[in-house]
Amino acid sequence: MIPTEIKILVADDMPTIRDLVKTQLRALGFKKILEAENGEQALNLLIQHEDGPDKVKMIISDWNMPKMSGLEFLKQVRATEHWANLPFVLLTSESERDQVTEAILAGVSQYVVKPFAGKAFEEKMKSAWAKHQKK
Ligand SMILES: [Mg+2]
DSSP: OOOTTSEEEEEOSOHHHHHHHHHHHHHTTOOEEEEESSHHHHHHHHHHTSSSTTOEEEEEEESSOSSSOHHHHHHHHHHSGGGTTOOEEEEEEGGGTHHHHHHHHTTOSEEEEESOOHHHHHHHHHHHHHHTSOO
16 A cells, blocks of 8 residues: 555646546545646756655656657656656547557556556556656
8 A cells, every 4th residue: 555645746738637637636535636737847856856754756757748748858857867656647649549558668667558447546556656666
């Protein structure tokens, strides 16, 4: 199980998707949620919350975003030793399925195809979290 007190960073350029993700997360008991509109903002928030008890413990990010895409963001995260083992869930759409292969090569933990239902979302979250707990 994922501890519900962890801080989760959500990045998506569409406010409706961010709201959907937040609603799902709150339904699962998570309360500490940071939001970003693009990869650049997400990276800055991650840097601001990289240490201490309040650090980001999980990322949920869209692929297509202005300024910095989800893939570029993922690559930056994985290239940093500090974040190499941080659970990272990619949000993608049905039409972007080819991107999943690229994201897997770049070290994504899990991916969720939009639009998604609560149960599928929860399973992907748990799977992404579990992947990083034994290292
Ligand atoms: Mg987008």
